[in-house]
Amino acid sequence: MENMTEIAFQIILYAGNDRSCAMEAIQAAKNGDFDEADRLMEEAKTELGKAHNFQTKLLQDEANGNKNDINVILIHSQDHLMTALTVKDLAIEIIELYKNKHVSA
Numbered sequence: 001m002e003n004m005t006e007i008a009f010q011i012i013l014y015a016g017n018d019r020s021c022a023m024e025a026i027q028a029a030k031n032g033d034f035d036e037a038d039r040l041m042e043e044a045k046t047e048l049g050k051a052h053n054f055q056t057k058l059l060q061d062e063a064n065g066n067k068n069d070i071n072v073i074l075i076h077s078q079d080h081l082m083t084a085l086t087v088k089d090l091a092i093e094i095i096e097l098y099k100n101k102h103v104s105a
Contacts, residue, residue, distance in 0.1 A: 014051035
């Protein structure tokens with residue numbers, strides 16, 4: 001159980017970092033700083049990759065027959081991960097809109 005909780009907290013940590021970077025990237029794009037927005041989105045991608053690696057380990061363990069007890073913290077971590085994925089996808093679109101607005105202005 002302890003290992004599962006540790007993994008869940010790692011997913012929460014890295015997914016939260018991803019979400020924060022994506023939100024900061026939107027603000028940078030809003031201010032016309034597209035280089036910073038791109039840098040932040042790359043950082044978000046790295047953080048999301050770390051969260052995804054922890055999730056993949058859980059999935060591989062399960063596929064290999066190593067059953068784990070599911071706890072509320074793990075469920076919470078999956079909520080964070082899915083939210084981070086959604087925010088990242090929306091950030092990409094919003095930044096593109098700001099870029100297009102900037103070019104046409």
